[in-house]
Amino acid sequence: MVTRDHAQARVAVDLVVFTIRGGLLHLLLVKRGNPPFRHRHALPGGFVRRGEDLLDAAVRELREETRLDANLFHIEQVHTYGAPKRDPRGRIFSVAYLAIVPNLPTPVGGTDALSAHLVPVAKVGKLAFDHNKIVTDALEVARTKLEYTTLAVSFCPETFTITDLRKVYEAVWERELDARNFHRKVLATQGFVVDAHRKRASPAGRPPAEYRAGKAIALHPPMLRSSY
Amino acid sequence: MVTRDHAQARVAVDLVVFTIRGGLLHLLLVKRGNPPFRHRHALPGGFVRRGEDLLDAAVRELREETRLDANLFHIEQVHTYGAPKRDPRGRIFSVAYLAIVPNLPTPVGGTDALSAHLVPVAKVGKLAFDHNKIVTDALEVARTKLEYTTLAVSFCPETFTITDLRKVYEAVWERELDARNFHRKVLATQGFVVDAHRKRASPAGRPPAEYRAGKAIALHPPMLRSSY
DNA sequence: GCAAAAGTGTTGCAGGTACACCCATGA
DNA sequence: TCATGGGTGTACCTGCAACACTTTTGC
Numbered sequence: 001m002v003t004r005d006h007a008q009a010r011v012a013v014d015l016v017v018f019t020i021r022g023g024l025l026h027l028l029l030v031k032r033g034n035p036p037f038r039h040r041h042a043l044p045g046g047f048v049r050r051g052e053d054l055l056d057a058a059v060r061e062l063r064e065e066t067r068l069d070a071n072l073f074h075i076e077q078v079h080t081y082g083a084p085k086r087d088p089r090g091r092i093f094s095v096a097y098l099a100i101v102p103n104l105p106t107p108v109g110g111t112d113a114l115s116a117h118l119v120p121v122a123k124v125g126k127l128a129f130d131h132n133k134i135v136t137d138a139l140e141v142a143r144t145k146l147e148y149t150t151l152a153v154s155f156c157p158e159t160f161t162i163t164d165l166r167k168v169y170e171a172v173w174e175r176e177l178d179a180r181n182f183h184r185k186v187l188a189t190q191g192f193v194v195d196a197h198r199k200r201a202s203p204a205g206r207p208p209a210e211y212r213a214g215k216a217i218a219l220h221p222p223m224l225r226s227s228y
Numbered sequence: 229m230v231t232r233d234h235a236q237a238r239v240a241v242d243l244v245v246f247t248i249r250g251g252l253l254h255l256l257l258v259k260r261g262n263p264p265f266r267h268r269h270a271l272p273g274g275f276v277r278r279g280e281d282l283l284d285a286a287v288r289e290l291r292e293e294t295r296l297d298a299n300l301f302h303i304e305q306v307h308t309y310g311a312p313k314r315d316p317r318g319r320i321f322s323v324a325y326l327a328i329v330p331n332l333p334t335p336v337g338g339t340d341a342l343s344a345h346l347v348p349v350a351k352v353g354k355l356a357f358d359h360n361k362i363v364t365d366a367l368e369v370a371r372t373k374l375e376y377t378t379l380a381v382s383f384c385p386e387t388f389t390i391t392d393l394r395k396v397y398e399a400v401w402e403r404e405l406d407a408r409n410f411h412r413k414v415l416a417t418q419g420f421v422v423d424a425h426r427k428r429a430s431p432a433g434r435p436p437a438e439y440r441a442g443k444a445i446a447l448h449p450p451m452l453r454s455s456y
Numbered sequence: 457g458c459a460a461a462a463g464t465g466t467t468g469c470a471g472g473t474a475c476a477c478c479c480a481t482g483a
Numbered sequence: 484t485c486a487t488g489g490g491t492g493t494a495c496c497t498g499c500a501a502c503a504c505t506t507t508t509g510c
Contacts, residue, residue: 006275009239011310011321047234050319054310080308080323082239082282091278093239093321095308163462181500183463188498199508205461206507221498391489409473411490416471427480433488434480449471 009091013058014045014131016078016138017066017099018172019118020155025171026118027135028065029127036088037128043135044116045094058097065116066101073101074154078138086130094129098138100154146172148222150192153213159196161208162186173225185223191216237319241286242273242359244306244366245294245327246400247346248383253399254346255363256293257355264316265356271363272344273322286325293344294329301329302382306366314358322357326366328382374400376450378420381441387424389436390414401453413451419444 017028029041044065048057054077059070066073075097082093124135145151146169153160155168166182169175186192193211200210245256257269272293276285282305287298294301303325310321352363373379374397381388383396394410397403414420421439428438 005277006238008236009276010234011237011239048237048310049233051312053312054308054321077307079305080282082276082323084279084281093282093323095310095321161462178500178502179461180463180502185499202461202508204459204509206463208462224499389489406473406475407488408475408490413472430481430488432482432486434490436489452472 009093011048011054012045012092012094013048013054013061014043014094014096014134015058015062015065015099016043016096016135017062017101018121018139018142018155019101019103020168020171021103021118023167023171024120024122025174027121027124028116029119029124030065030116032128040128041117041119041125042128043096043131048095054095055097058095058099062097062099068101073099074151075099078141079134081130081134083130094134096134096138098141100142100151102155102157143172143225147219147224149218150214150216153193156213159198159210159212161200161210162193163208165193165211169223169225175225189216189219189221190214192219237321239276239282240273240320240322241276241282241289242271242322242324242362243286243290243293243327244271244324244363245290245329246349246367246370246383247329247331248396248399249331249346251395251399252348252350255349255352256344257347257352258293258344260356268356269345269347269353270356271324271359276323282323283325286323286327290325290327296329301327302379303327306369307362309358309362311358322362324362324366326369328370328379330383330385371400371453375447375452377446378442378444381421384441387426387438387440389428389438390421391436393421393439397451397453403453417444417447417449418442420447 015028019026019028028044030044032038032040032042044061046057046061048054052060055075058075058077062068062073062075063070078096078098080093080095084091086092086094121135121139124132126132127135142151152165152168152172155172156164162183163179165186166177166179169177169182191214194214196210196212198210199207201207243256247254247256256272258272260266260268260270272289274285274289276282280288283303286303286305290296290301290303291298306324306326308321308323312319314320314322349363349367352360354360355363370379380393380396380400384392390411391407393414394405394407397405397410419442422442424438424440426438427435429435
């Protein structure tokens with residue numbers, strides 16, 4: 001190609017970080033410290049550095065924001081956004097990553113952010129750029145992945161109970177599940193969870209058994225939310 | 229950010245175009261006319277232009293390559309590849325698109341390609357750049373989407389028989405299906421296909437009824453390939 | 457014992473597989 | 484009437500939803 005009619009562009013990663021607090025799905029947001037959209041909430045993220053791969057950039061940004069070790073969270077690419085005017089600073093493509101972390105520690109502000117907060121997804125307001133669309137897309141991916149994969153355990157600490165796991169599904173799907181059928185189904189699915197041979201002290205009622213994440217990644221059969 | 233340690237980059241789209249010929253899944257490949265990887269097979273694609281959105285760039289490239297009208301094929305974004313050294317020309321991010329076309333007309337060479345061919349996916353050799361990885365990823369997406377969506381009709385011409393549709397599944401999954409159960413299941417799934425009230429002349433046997441694509445996008449219940 | 461939460465048994469139904477069988481056409 | 488592929492009926496099996504019921508703890 002002789003004429004350079006293609007764009008010289010910058011490429012950023014944006015992070016949709018979900019965690020669960022108090023039975024509700026929360027999203028990690030930062031308050032922007034610089035224009036454009038100064039003081040507006042936005043997704044954490046930043047530019048991909050020279051010589052840096054996309055996933056590495058996403059992991060780096062998440063670590064800067066949460067101080068979490070890379071093997072303590074789930075992260076995967078979701079979609080890339082490239083509308084010509086999505087960012088007033090120029091041509092910026094954004095590769096969105098979905099991250100899921102167990103019981104996130106109190107977040108800290110990053111380089112470009114005034115502060116970071118966890119916000120219940122139901123209360124997320126108008127965000128900077130096209131970030132509302134990015135959140136919607138990532139949430140749909142997370143909801144679908146709970147059906148066919150063991151992704152839900154990524155929301156849980158190292159050991160957890162079946163009820164903990166069920167509350168993950170209920171928070172993400174915003175839908176109640178039958179505790180008894182759920183219990184049976186999780187234990188019947190090979191590799192979903194493995195017995196930790198411990199009981200948790202409980203404030204009331206029979207103490208539940210604790211489990212760890214199993215080795216399976218895909219669920220056979222899936223946990224369908226359909227049956228509307 | 230004061231220091232510009234992030235990459236100034238170019239962004240390209242690469243197309244994984246599938247079609248079915250003679251009951252086999254085929255992939256559209258071009259022979260590169262310019263370095264790097266000159267004379268090597270590669271995915272069709274090209275740089276995103278100034279002021280052009282990602283999907284528009286992918287549709288444009290596909291039209292240039294196949295002369296097909298935009299509403300005659302299915303296209304969707306799959307994944308973005310950004311390893312620092314994936315392209316020897318410099319920092320180039322590639323957004324991969326999966327496209328599915330019915331009975332592709334003979335392809336033509338594009339601006340950057342010597343020629344274009346349809347190759348059975350089983351016979352795809354070593355491709356330029358990281359394109360083998362891109363094809364593998366896109367194929368897995370296509371296989372999965374056949375389970376949960378009506379994507380298979382995108383491989384079919386305007387009117388088709390249930391057997392045509394079944395052969396799509398068999399080609400993509402590389403697995404034979406029971407014709408009788410498949411038939412019943414497709415007709416039982418609301419909105420998958422609608423009766424075209426025509427019969428096709430057949431060389432032997434009872435003439436099959438013809439159908440058109442229905443309005444449904446998702447399949448309830450899904451067409452599971454599992455049951456290994 | 458009573459409350460509370462964990463965990464099990466059972467029944468009815470929806471949907472899948474396997475395969476016997478009937479239908480419509482050309483030669 | 485036979486071969487061929489389209490299409491239907493049916494029997495068996497798996498897996499889920501619903502919900503009654505039992506178990507194990509703290510008070």
